[in-house]
Amino acid sequence: YVKSVFTYMREQKWFKFLFVTVWLLNFNVISIVLEFLAFYLYFVMSFDFAHIYRQFFKLLADLSAALWFIPLPLWIVGVFAVLAVVARKRAYAILHHYEMRNRGFLNERGVVTIVQGVPGAGKTAFCVDIALSAEVQFRDKAFEKLIECDLKFPFFPWQTLENDFKALVEKRKIFDLTSARKWIRKKQKQFEKKPCRENIFGYDFEYYPYYADDKLKVEDIWTVAENYLCFYFIYTVRSSLILANISIRSDNALMDEGNLPLWNTDFFARTAEEREAYSRHSHILDFDMLRLGKVLLENNPNRNAFGFGVYVISEIDKERKSSPALQEVKRSAEECNQKNDMFSELWKMSRHACVVDNEVFVKMFSDLQRPGNLGADVRELGEVLRIDGYSDYVPVLPVYSPFYLFDTLHALVFGKFSSYYTDFRFRRGDNTLGCYLFKRFAAFLHRYANGVHNTFDCSVQSISVENGTMDGEVLSRKWYKMKTKVYSGRYSTDCLSGIFEKRAANNTVGLDKMPEYEDIKATWNELAKQHSFFHEDIKKYAETEKKPKRPKQPKKTQETKRTSFDCDVEVFGLKGFQSGIPKRKK
Incomplete structure (x- = not known):
């Protein structure tokens, strides 16, 4: 009942207004405001600086009654609340600063980046993390270039151009950069045949400039309009810009009121419910898109769909393999294989298909365990990043945050509760009031502490950067891994478990049905049940080897x-x- 009353009071705006008004009248705030206005009007006429101190002292005297009226415990709670709000704002600023530092690391990388690490080092998480940053960076870069094109011809009716363009996008007549360029060039030819304002989106080309000079080159309005449309298309694509062989969730929110749309790409400020509302998943990467030669599926409609975006290939060494593993594969084979699909040739030329006004809009990230398991023709195209280690997760909240006191209390209470509750569950099958209250209090502390850690925790990863040739200088860099960005349902750690679904569906043996060893030393029959190559080799030699005959001893x-x-x-x-x-x- 009490909870429902407070919920009603919080949801009703008129009740909040009435409550605040009563408290202001109780503190005599209205008379204080009137006195301040009277002194302000007097001061602007007389400039009486001598009485400013006396007026300020009188203001403190008027407020002293209200200040002393509030009890000390309430003051302590208020101070803690203010410190918590200030600390959270500072922590969000630190998270955004770390994200911009990650963007700086990303700007140093080329088109192709390969991540190396032992199993469990966080290779897939790193690829997901850097792919999310690259997607946002592409949108931000496209928006910056969009404004730059706008300022070259500030009097051009760009919104008219956008409206015509959006209508064609909705009709699926424009679906990539090539179709966008064809459309604007067709408009240019119509204008050149009949120069009039109707053929140039209503732009008064006779009065306003037709050419723009940026001291590097001279461009006409059509060249700038073509670049503008390409940047606009990249920026306003509603789906994810990530194409991957694993599923990656993004939650960027597009805000569109019919004019220039804006993206909300904040990884940290939104709640879990808001992230889920704007969720989009990465596109399924069709590897035929990355093949300039033979393809696995003939007449594949996705074959020529390679374009701008962020490409992520997890476990690329299993896909492409190394040269020794491909010794028996022939380039002249009829079927598609790693030697005749011209995969590496596309990677070498990929940036040429995704350039707009000298800006590259393609990134390729992949991970593997050993660089030697990948052919040199692919590995040497970019850089190899090695995850050397990472620090523990710590919250980025400043030292004056009350959370650290709360976290200490949580550690003490949760330690006591864990041992108590474990013993309680072992000895009893029912519930008691004491256990219920203790469990609820511990759950509240744990839920709040866990939520703060998941929001503000950050780990610093040590990254070694080396050329794909593996013979250059090794650079040491840092990457800031933030929980709320990477682990908010972005991907699944068993992202490739679907490979084993078919085998698991045909399985009829559980763990309890598998044979166990009878002693600490395995017998010959138990070793045979392992079905290992090593044991089979020993068994084969043991069966083929003849038992030697012992010589007869003389009597x-x-x-x-x-x-x-x-x-x-x-x-x-x-x-x-x-x-x-x-x-x-x-």
């Missing part, structure tokens, strides 16, 4: 035994001992 006579004993006595120096031994009778 020892009485004389042979005596001679052998005498020899032993002589060897060990026991001749004196021999004289004391009685001789046997024949």
Whole structure:
């Protein structure tokens, strides 16, 4: 009941207004405001600086009643609340600063980047992280160039051009940069045949400039309009700019009121519900798009769809393989393989298909465990990033944040609760009021602390950057990995588990049904149940090898035994001992 009353009070605006008004009247704020206005009007006429201090002292005296009226515990709560708000704003600013530093790292990279690391080093997470930053960077770069084109011809009716362009995009007549260029060039030919304002989107080309000079080159209005449309198309694509062989979720929000649309690309400020509302997933990467030669699917409609975007290939070494692994693969084969699909040729020429006004809008990221497992023709096209290590996750909240006191309380309470609740569940199957209240309090502390850590935690990764030839200078760089950006449902760590779904569906044996060892030393039959190549080799040699025959020993006579004993006595120096031994009778 109490909770519902507070919910009602919070949702009703008139109640908030009434509550604030009553408190202002109680603190005599209206008379204080009137006195301030009276002194202000007096001061602007007289410039009486001598009475400013007295007026300020009088203001403190008027507010003292309200200040002393509020109890000390409420003051403490208020101070903590203010510090928490200020600390959170500062923490968000730090997260945005780290993201911009990651953008700086991204600007240093070329078109092709390969990430190396041992299993569990975070290669896939790093690729997802850097791909999300690259997607936002492409949109920001396109928007900056969009404004730059606008300023070259500030009196051109760009909105008219945008409206005609958007209508064709909705009809699917314009779907890529090539179709956009064809359309604007067709408009240019119509204008050149009949120069009039109707054929140039209503632009008064006779009065306003037709050419723009940026001191580097002279461009006419049609060249700038073509670049403008390409940047506008890249910026306003509603779907994700990521194409990958794994699913990556992005939650950039497009705000469009019919004019110039704007993207909200903030990774940190939105809540989980807001992220889910604007979620879009990456496009399925069809590898035939990346093949200039033979393809796996003949007449594939996606074959020629390669264009701008962020391409992510996880476990690329399994896809392309190394030269020793492809020794038996023939370039002259009829079917498509890694030697005749011209995959590396497309990677070499990829940037030429995605350039607008000298700006490249393509990035390719991939990960693998060992660079040697990938052919040199692909590996040497870009850089190899090696994840050397990373620091522990720590919140970026400033030291004056009350959260650190709260986190200490959470650690103490949760440690006590964990041992208590484990013993309680072991000994009892019901519930009690004490356990219920303790569990609810611990759950509240844990939920709040976990939420703050998931929002503001950051880890610094140590990255080594090396040329794909693996013989250049190794550069040390840092990458800031923020939980709320990478782990807010962006991808699945078992992103390729679908490969095993078919096998799992045909499985009929569970873990409990598998045989166990009988002792700490495996027997021969138990080793055979492993079905290992090593054991099979040993078994094969053991079966083919013939058991050698033992030579027959001659039967020892009485004389042979005596001679052998005498020899032993002589060897060990026991001749004196021999004289004391009685001789046997024949």
